[in-house]
Amino acid sequence: MIEVRKLIKRFGMKTVLRGVDFDVQPGEFVALLGPNGAGKTTFLRILASLSHPSLGEIRVAGYRLPNEAAAVRARLGVVSHLPLLYGDLTAEENLLFFGRMYGVTKLENRISEVLEMVGLSARRHDLVRTFSRGMQQRLAIGRAVLHDPDVILFDEPYTGLDQDASSMLDDVLKSVAAQGRTVVMTSHDLVRAEDLATRFDILSRGIIAASATRKELSKSNLLSFYKEALAG
Amino acid sequence: MFLQDAPPDTSSYMIAGYVVFFLVTAIYLFSFFVRSHNLKQDLNALENMKEESAPPPAREETKAAAPKPKAKSTASKAKSKPRQAKKKVTKK
Amino acid sequence: MVTKSARLSKSVTERSTSPNLFKATLAIAWKDLTAEYRSRELFSAMLVFSLLVILIFNFALELDIKTRQSVTSGVIWVTFAFAGTLGLNRSMAVEKDRGCLDGLLLAPVDRAAIYFGKVISNLAFMLIVEIVVLPVYSFLYSINLFNPGLLAVILLGSIGYIAVGTLLASMAVQTRTRDVLLPILLFPVAIPVLIAAVKASGGFLNGDEFSMILPWINLLIVYDIIFVAIAFMVFDYVVEE
Amino acid sequence: MQPKSTTLKILDIVSVLLLAVSTYLALIYAPEEATMGQVQRVFYFHIATAWVGMLGFLAAAVAGIVYLRAQNPKWDIVEVAAVEISLVFFFITIVLGSIWARPVWNTWWTWDPRLTTAAITELIYIAYFMLREGIEDPDRRARFGAVYTLVGSLSVPITFFSIRLFRTIHPVVIGSADPSATGTFDMTGGMQVAFFFALFAFTVIFIDLFWNRIRMGNLAAKVEQLKLKVMH
Numbered sequence: 003m004i005e006v007r008k009l010i011k012r013f014g015m016k017t018v019l020r021g022v023d024f025d026v027q028p029g030e031f032v033a034l035l036g037p038n039g040a041g042k043t044t045f046l047r048i049l050a051s052l053s054h055p056s057l058g059e060i061r062v063a064g065y066r067l068p069n070e071a072a073a074v075r076a077r078l079g080v081v082s083h084l085p086l087l088y089g090d091l092t093a094e095e096n097l098l099f100f101g102r103m104y105g106v107t108k109l110e111n112r113i114s115e116v117l118e119m120v121g122l123s124a125r126r127h128d129l130v131r132t133f134s135r136g137m138q139q140r141l142a143i144g145r146a147v148l149h150d151p152d153v154i155l156f157d158e159p160y161t162g163l164d165q166d167a168s169s170m171l172d173d174v175l176k177s178v179a180a181q182g183r184t185v186v187m188t189s190h191d192l193v194r195a196e197d198l199a200t201r202f203d204i205l206s207r208g209i210i211a212a213s214a215t216r217k218e219l220s221k222s223n224l225l226s227f228y229k230e231a232l233a234g
Numbered sequence: 235m236f237l238q239d240a241p242p243d244t245s246s247y248m249i250a251g252y253v254v255f256f257l258v259t260a261i262y263l264f265s266f267f268v269r270s271h272n273l274k275q276d277l278n279a280l281e282n283m284k285e286e287s288a289p290p291p292a293r294e295e296t297k298a299a300a301p302k303p304k305a306k307s308t309a310s311k312a313k314s315k316p317r318q319a320k321k322k323v324t325k326k
Numbered sequence: 327m328v329t330k331s332a333r334l335s336k337s338v339t340e341r342s343t344s345p346n347l348f349k350a351t352l353a354i355a356w357k358d359l360t361a362e363y364r365s366r367e368l369f370s371a372m373l374v375f376s377l378l379v380i381l382i383f384n385f386a387l388e389l390d391i392k393t394r395q396s397v398t399s400g401v402i403w404v405t406f407a408f409a410g411t412l413g414l415n416r417s418m419a420v421e422k423d424r425g426c427l428d429g430l431l432l433a434p435v436d437r438a439a440i441y442f443g444k445v446i447s448n449l450a451f452m453l454i455v456e457i458v459v460l461p462v463y464s465f466l467y468s469i470n471l472f473n474p475g476l477l478a479v480i481l482l483g484s485i486g487y488i489a490v491g492t493l494l495a496s497m498a499v500q501t502r503t504r505d506v507l508l509p510i511l512l513f514p515v516a517i518p519v520l521i522a523a524v525k526a527s528g529g530f531l532n533g534d535e536f537s538m539i540l541p542w543i544n545l546l547i548v549y550d551i552i553f554v555a556i557a558f559m560v561f562d563y564v565v566e567e
Numbered sequence: 568m569q570p571k572s573t574t575l576k577i578l579d580i581v582s583v584l585l586l587a588v589s590t591y592l593a594l595i596y597a598p599e600e601a602t603m604g605q606v607q608r609v610f611y612f613h614i615a616t617a618w619v620g621m622l623g624f625l626a627a628a629v630a631g632i633v634y635l636r637a638q639n640p641k642w643d644i645v646e647v648a649a650v651e652i653s654l655v656f657f658f659i660t661i662v663l664g665s666i667w668a669r670p671v672w673n674t675w676w677t678w679d680p681r682l683t684t685a686a687i688t689e690l691i692y693i694a695y696f697m698l699r700e701g702i703e704d705p706d707r708r709a710r711f712g713a714v715y716t717l718v719g720s721l722s723v724p725i726t727f728f729s730i731r732l733f734r735t736i737h738p739v740v741i742g743s744a745d746p747s748a749t750g751t752f753d754m755t756g757g758m759q760v761a762f763f764f765a766l767f768a769f770t771v772i773f774i775d776l777f778w779n780r781i782r783m784g785n786l787a788a789k790v791e792q793l794k795l796k797v798m799h
Contacts (some may be wrong), residue, residue: 014705015792052431053567075434084425086432090361102353103433129364146431241599244606244670251609251666252594255616255659266783266798273786280793337725444587487708492720510697511715515722518729525733527713545729556721563635 003028003153003184009058009109011044020208022058026201028152031185033199035192035228040206044189046157049186050080063152064159076104079146079154083161085138086145089131093122096130097148104149116144120174134168143174147183154178156184156187160194172198196224203233347442347557350435352433354443361451362554367396368416372409379405380463382538399527403520406456410487411512414495417444431565441492441561445554449488456480473507475530475539482546483523487516487548493557496564520535522546575778582775585768589615589761595646606670611761613663615769616656617685622773623653624688628720631713643709644784647699648714650692652776656769658690661685680731687726691719 006024010017018041026032036042047053049062051071060067063077080086085197087096094113101109104176117123120140130138139159142167146154156175160168189195195202202224203213212231362368421427423445430440460480464471492513498508501551522545529539593611600607627649634642664682665675676682695715702708754762 015795047567050432052428054405072434072436075432078432080428080432082425082428084423086429088357088426089424090364091357095357096358099353099357100356100429100433103350103430103435105349105434240621241601241604244604246595247606247670248608251606251612252590253612254568254662254666255612257660258655258662268782270783273783273790276790277786277793280790280797283797301769325781366720372585493718497698497714501711502697502703503697503701507694507698507701510694514687515718516695517687518722518725521729521733541732545725546734548726552721552725553718556718560635560714560717563714567707 003030004186005059005061006049007059009045009048009060010056011041011048011053012056014079017122018208019048019055019110021207022205022210024203024210026153026184026186028184029182030201031179031187031199032201032203033195034186034188034203034205035190035195036188036205037210037232041208043157045081045205046080046155046186048187050078050155052080065208076149077152079149079151080140080157081139081146081154081159082157083159084109085130085142086143087130087138090129091116092127092129093133097145101148106149112148116148119147119177120144121170121181127131134167136163136170139163139167139171140174142172143178147178151183153184153186156185156189158190160189160191168194187204192224192228202227203229206232336492347436347439350433350439350447351442352441354430355446355450356445358447361420362447362451368413368420368451369454371416372413372451373458375412376405376455376459377462378407379408380466384466385450396528396532398463398467398471399524399531402459402463402480402529402549403524406452406480406484407487407513407516407520409455409459410448410452410484410491411509413455414448414488414491414512415499415508417448417451418492418495418499419505427565437562437565438558439495440565441557444496445488445492445557448492449484452488453481455516456484469531471531473530475528475536479523479530479543479546481527482524482543482550483519486519486550486553489554489557490515490519493553493561493564496561518549519546524551571782575775575782576777578771578775582768582772585771589765589768592761592764596757598755598757600758603671607641608666609663609667611765613667613761614771615765616663617660617681618654618766619773620657620660620685620688621770622770623649623777624655624692624716624720624723626777627692627716631716631720634709634713635717638706638710638716640709640788641785643705643712644788646709646712648777648780648784649694650716652780653774654689654692654696656690656773659683661689672696678730678776679731680727683730684723684727688719688723691722695719759777 004026005022006022009019009022009024011019022041024045034042034045048060048067051062051074052065062074065073065077065140067074070079088099091099094117095115097116098109100111106112114123114205120143121130121142122137122141125137130141133141148188159175160172163171163218171192175185175187179198183216187195187199199216199217202212202219202226204211213225214227380401383404387397387401388508421430431437460471463469491508494511494515495508497502500513501507522542526539526542526546589611593608596610597611626645630642630646630649633639634646640721661682664685668673668677668682695712698715699712702711785798
């Protein structure tokens with residue numbers, strides 16, 4: 003579903019990604035972990051076709067980036083720590099807008115379905131400005147799945163969420179994963195990542211330092227695996 | 235202006251014109267040399283620093299955790315970016 | 327809390343088709359206008375600003391009736407230019423600050439749709455301000471501003487100004503100095519529009535015959551076409567990373 | 568940084584010589600103009616610097632277009648070099664123009680098409696440098712610079728026509744001479760020699776400056792790269 007070969011990204015002279023190889027099969031839920039500045043967000047932005055790679059081969063949902071970007075974007079949903087929603091529009095209007103931008107057919111009941119899924123049907127006609135951080139994040143997930151994408155990218159979705167908002171977000175993430183979509187999530191929160199993801203990749207100093215599936219990890223816990231990879 | 239037969243004496247303006255030309259050109263060339271001089275200085279300073287921080291025989295960047303050069307860059311005026319000589323447009 | 331969502335098999339929701347340029351442009355324009363209708367923050371700022379500028383001109387150019395006649399087109403166009411800059415800055419800043427620009431870039435739609443969507447909404451804001459300012463101006467100075475030629479010139483001039491302004495605003499908003507930079511970038515490039523618009527508006531106000539005004543209108547049209555085309559071609563480079 | 572190539576050294580010397588010769592021609596060799604007197608001699612350098620300025624802005628626009636297509640930083644350096652040199656030359660053109668205007672039209676400044684367009688062009692490219700100063704990321708700075716030179720260089724001709732349409736009193740020496748404009752004069756043999764020689768000399772001087780400035784741009788890029796490598 004996602005194939006990345008020798009991805010290099012330079013900002014001016016600074017090389018942020020030094021040759022990343024990354025493969026994700028359909029339906030996998032990969033947690034991408036790593037310290038700040040390791041290039042997690044940059045990597046995700048390249049996968050999301052928001053940033054051009056300097057060098058390297060990338061295929062998402064079967065299409066090459068950056069040439070077939072439009073095709074990739076139609077099959078890709080992105081949730082970042084910024085909600086990417088318009089505060090002056092109601093929940094429904096936000097979904098209406100993004101639905102039109104993605105050319106979603108039968109938009110009306112698709113919106114009801116999605117609002118139902120993220121538990122915001124009651125707040126359908128309220129301005130997003132009045133939503134709590136947690137509710138905005140769930141609506142953002144609603145927006146990300148509106149056009150029924152094959153791949154969803156989460157960039158630090160738990161940032162700034164309190165306890166119960168995070169647990170609500172867990173349920174939504176579980177239901178998204180349950181729909182057989184492929185998910186890549188970057189996060190600082192090892193605990194959350196541990197019970198959600200099926201595979202853990204560690205990105206440090208611009209390359210994938212280590213990768214292990216949930217089964218391989220059964221012996222040692224995620225924290226020691228994480229520390230080991232960083233030390234390496 | 236056209237009364238006298240000899241052409242009007244406007245040489246003072248001519249002199250002013252050419253003075254302006256040579257002055258502005260000189261200023262630009264001067265700023266040009268200052269900038270390239272500084273750059274050359276930065277270059278040498280950085281190249282020495284590179285020698286100091288990576289003395290092992292292998293010339294290219296070795297994976298060994300070479301000690302990070304703690305010394306602040308010693309280049310005399312290591313400007314982060316060469317200041318563009320700003321052209322002040324002084325219109326009379 | 328989250329009801330067990332029905333298993334959304336892929337067949338239920340047909341594969342979404344990427345929308346054509348036109349639909350996406352309208353969607354963006356609709357979004358901007360609805361959001362602005364809700365908050366009205368941009369529109370009120372532009373309106374109050376314009377009225378203040380007219381007030382200042384009134385005292386600055388304290389003139390008798392006759393000269394005021396010729397200065398009108400200059401005053402209204404300076405007012406529109408400044409209000410337009412204010413509007414352009416705000417509308418692009420709103421997009422950038424909440425990261426919503428990424429939201430637009432994620433849509434499987436040509437970047438030109440974003441540009442045209444923004445041009446339409448910015449143009450709409452400017453026209454609304456103009457529609458309010460003109461009657462106020464004609465009320466204050468008892469000059470009849472309702473001749474069709476003048477309104478056509480105002481439309482043409484605004485299109486050119488906004489077409490270049492939107493492109494430059496999307497660049498200015500991504501720099502450190504932000505809204506200070508937009509006027510500096512925009513005014514020297516927008517001079518042909520301002521000259522042509524002022525002369526053409528003046529021509530219509532003084533009732534010169536059409537052949538005198540035509541060259542200015544042609545110039546406006548040429549300017550609009552060239553800069554919409556250029557902005558359309560280079561907009562990708564301004565928003566893409 | 569390899570030392571200055573010999574051809575460049577030769578070009579430097581040739582430029583200085585050409586400047587000296589064209590100064591001699593303009594100040595001494597060319598006959599004195601009957602109606603305006605000595606100030607007319609400013610004309611040779613006024614037109615030569617204007618010609619070089621326009622040449623530079625054109626080169627910058629072309630470099631901008633090439634950069635946008637190829638995203639190769641080399642063209643960005645060429646563009647900055649061209650704009651910088653043209654800014655200096657165009658500034659001189661404007662000042663010489665107004666010095667010449669003082670005795671002939673007895674005002675320092677006249678709002679006629681060429682002088683005004685020159686001033687506006689100068690403002691456009693000062694805005695160009697202010698735009699570049701406001702951006703950190705080198706790639707974005709280069710892209711925005713290229714876009715603005717394109718927009719700027721397109722607006723110059725239109726600005727010129729709109730002002731000419733506005734009104735014109737600038738003497739047209741070559742091409743469609745407008746007899747009514749005061750200050751026109753016919754170029755006798757001697758003047759033509761000085762005139763065309765100045766044009767040729769300044770073109771060579773421009774190329775020399777341009778080449779040197781590009782070398783300096785490359786040097787600056789190299790220092791920047793080394794700085795990043797050593798500092799990390």
